[in-house]
Amino acid sequence: MPFDVTQPPPRxxxxxxxxxxxxxxxxxxGQMQARILxxxxxxxxxxxxxxxxxxSDGPGTERRYPERQRSGRRRGGQPGHPGVKxxxxxxxxxxxxxxxxxxxxxxxxGEIQVAEAPCERHQxxxxxxxxxxxxxxxxxxxxxxxxxxxxxxxxxxxxPRGQWGPGVLALMALLAGxxxxxxxxxxxxxxxxxxxxxxxxxxSQAQEPVSNALAGVVEDLQAAVRRAPVxxxxxxxxxxxxxxxxxxxxxxATQSVFRIDAHRNRAAAQALVGKDFTGVVGSxxxxxxxxxDPSHRQLxxxxxxxxxxxxxxxxxxxxxxGADLLAYGRxxxxxxxxxxxxxxxxxxxxxxxxxxxxxxELTLTAGAYCGHPATEHTCxxxxxxxxxxWTFVDxxxxxxxxxxAERALRGSVIRRKLSFGTQSTRGNRFIERLxxxxxxxxxxxxxxxxxxxxxxxxxxxxxSAPPLVPVPDS
Numbered sequence: 001m002p003f004d005v006t007q008p009p010p011r012x013x014x015x016x017x018x019x020x021x022x023x024x025x026x027x028x029x030g031q032m033q034a035r036i037l038x039x040x041x042x043x044x045x046x047x048x049x050x051x052x053x054x055x056s057d058g059p060g061t062e063r064r065y066p067e068r069q070r071s072g073r074r075r076g077g078q079p080g081h082p083g084v085k086x087x088x089x090x091x092x093x094x095x096x097x098x099x100x101x102x103x104x105x106x107x108x109x110g111e112i113q114v115a116e117a118p119c120e121r122h123q124x125x126x127x128x129x130x131x132x133x134x135x136x137x138x139x140x141x142x143x144x145x146x147x148x149x150x151x152x153x154x155x156x157x158x159x160p161r162g163q164w165g166p167g168v169l170a171l172m173a174l175l176a177g178x179x180x181x182x183x184x185x186x187x188x189x190x191x192x193x194x195x196x197x198x199x200x201x202x203x204s205q206a207q208e209p210v211s212n213a214l215a216g217v218v219e220d221l222q223a224a225v226r227r228a229p230v231x232x233x234x235x236x237x238x239x240x241x242x243x244x245x246x247x248x249x250x251x252x253a254t255q256s257v258f259r260i261d262a263h264r265n266r267a268a269a270q271a272l273v274g275k276d277f278t279g280v281v282g283s284x285x286x287x288x289x290x291x292x293d294p295s296h297r298q299l300x301x302x303x304x305x306x307x308x309x310x311x312x313x314x315x316x317x318x319x320x321x322g323a324d325l326l327a328y329g330r331x332x333x334x335x336x337x338x339x340x341x342x343x344x345x346x347x348x349x350x351x352x353x354x355x356x357x358x359x360x361e362l363t364l365t366a367g368a369y370c371g372h373p374a375t376e377h378t379c380x381x382x383x384x385x386x387x388x389x390w391t392f393v394d395x396x397x398x399x400x401x402x403x404x405a406e407r408a409l410r411g412s413v414i415r416r417k418l419s420f421g422t423q424s425t426r427g428n429r430f431i432e433r434l435x436x437x438x439x440x441x442x443x444x445x446x447x448x449x450x451x452x453x454x455x456x457x458x459x460x461x462x463x464s465a466p467p468l469v470p471v472p473d474s
Contacts, residue, residue, distance in 0.1 A: 088121055130194050135165075158461040164206060166460065168196065170452035172203055173210040177434035178448065180415040207430040210452065213459035214433040217468055221255050221436055224469040226274040228252035230397040232282040233272065233289070234405035235264055236413055239421030240428060247412050247431075248272050249439075251404045253397060255468065256439035258412075260428045266291050280395055282402050285381065297388035298395075300402035304382075305329045311367075311375050318372035321379070324363050328356060336392075336400055353393045361386055408439055440468050 091097075102112050137159060141152040160166075168190075175181045175189065183203045190196040225231055231250045238247040238260055246264045250257050250272050261268040269288045273281070282298040283289045289297065308329055311322025335356070339349040364386070367379035382389070392398040412435065422428050437455075441448045446468075455465035 088123055094123070132168075132194060132196055158457065160209075160460055164198075164202070166453045166456035169206050169210055169456050170449055172198075172206045173430075173434055173452060174438070174449055176203070176207065177431060178411065178438045180411070180418050182419065207434075208426060209459070210456060211426070211430040211433050213456045213465060214437050214452075217455060217465045218257070218433045218436050220467065220469045221440060222257050224255050225250050225252050225257045226277060228255070229279045230282070230395070231273060231277075231279060232399075232402050232405035233269065234283065234402055234409055235268075235286075235288075236409045237416060238412070239416070240425075241421070241423050245428075247409065249405055249408045249412075249435075251408050251439075254440070254443055256408050256436060256443060258408075258432045258435040258439070260432055264288060280391055280398050282399060282405070284402060285385070294385050294387040295391070297385070298391040298398050298400065299382075299385060299388045301329055301332060301389075301400040302403065304389075307378055311378065314372060314375060316372070317370045318367070318375040321363055321367040321370055321375060325360065325367070328360050328363070332356060332400065350393060353390065357390055360389070411435075437468070444468065 099118070101114055104112055106112060137155055139153045139155065141150060143150050160169075164172075171194075172186055172190070175186045176183070181189065183200050186203050187198050187200055190198050231252050233248070233250050235246045235248045238245045240260075243262070245260055245262050246268065248259045248261060248268060250259075257272070259268075259272050261271065264286075266288050270277075270291070277292075278296070280296050280298055281289060281292055282300065284300050284303045305326065308322050308326040312319055312326050314322060332353075335344065335349060335352050338344045339346070344352070361383070364379045364383050367375050368383060370376060370379075392400045412431075422431060437451065438448045441451050451466065451468075458465045
């Protein structure tokens with residue numbers, strides 16, 4: 001018989017049964033209250049208190065950084081500010097010179113005597129009309145008058161079998177892998193700017209020879225990163241067709257390596273830097289890095305500030321602990337910047353950090369028993385990794401943030417939003433290798449397009465590409 005909600009429920013027959021019902025209802029109420037608090041906290045998540053990107057914040061979200069108070073001055077350079085001007089190109093590098101001479105006579109009738117040197121050099125930079133440089137190789141054939149054997153002239157070494165030279169291949173690869181242009185956009189750009197009529201399939205197929213030319217270089221870079229004393233690691237989502245995958249990056253001082261993996265776990269992280277990595281890894285608190293000893297890790301304090309902000313927004317004692325940790329984290333960055341600006345000596349910096357470490361760990365200990373489950377869990381986790389909070393204090397080359405790896409992935413995040421990802425394993429290898437070489441070239445102040453062209457030319461001649469890893473002196 002269905003229960004009639006208009007009538008009060010039947011009373012339990014005994015006091016014991018009534019108490020059992022009360023206990024169940026009380027437990028249910030507690031679970032509902034905890035769930036409500038959890039949902040309310042999820043609703044408050046923004047880029048300020050979580051790892052959500054700023055683009056996901058709604059229009060009413062508080063700014064990550066409060067707006068500065070207006071100074072009352074006009075925008076732009078202020079009076080007395082030295083202007084920045086482009087340096088003049090030396091005369092021997094100028095393509096055309098047009099002397100601009102004054103009139104021969106003054107309005108009074110006098111003759112104008114012109115100085116030998118110009119009073120001003122005004123240079124205008126212009127792009128010349130771009131036309132493809134076409135090289136035609138004419139192969140001739142002949143027949144032996146003695147035996148009748150046919151002979152044909154061979155193409156010189158290094159000449160590609162296709163129609164596109166190393167410069168065109170390098171440009172198409174760079175536009176696709178680094179500038180996030182679609183195949184159709186690349187085709188239009190080549191037609192509009194370079195007057196090259198390229199098919200859509202050709203743009204895609206051009207990635208394979210470039211990828212092959214970079215394979216050996218990337219292997220050397222992978223080995224170099226695994227030997228580095230300090231690397232920063234991060235990962236972001238990637239899609240191959242309908243498959244969800246992950247793009248990983250490891251950044252050392254002079255090299256970067258990208259790798260696409262089907263998983264976001266310990267095995268994927270170890271495949272990137274090696275199971276026996278002996279250096280220091282800067283990262284967030286993702287469990288994939290749990291195999292590393294805390295003494296060989298540096299947790300990202302930028303991520304921790306967002307965790308502390310979320311804790312500070314909770315009610316009661318948990319909020320007070322979060323506010324204290326947030327203040328200590330901001331103080332840490334103040335000390336870090338003052339030391340790098342030369343306003344603190346190394347000894348002063350280490351002394352202040354020692355005091356700050358005591359305050360942070362005492363606060364984390366209090367938070368581990370504050371009564372709020374989420375805050376307790378975060379504080380207990382950080383206490384288990386407390387050595388990894390302070391590696392940057394004593395280890396040269398270690399930063400308190402993971403910004404190096406996050407910056408390296410920023411372009412990949414943009415590409416993910418603009419495209420459908422890759423469609424094959426071949427596409428994955430192209431993205432890995434092109435991103436690795438381009439990021440490393442920029443770290444080493446090398447022109448990416450010029451390097452890609454050199455690498456492709458070397459591949460066509462059967463030589464090794466120019467190294468991006470310093471060769472040790474013999």
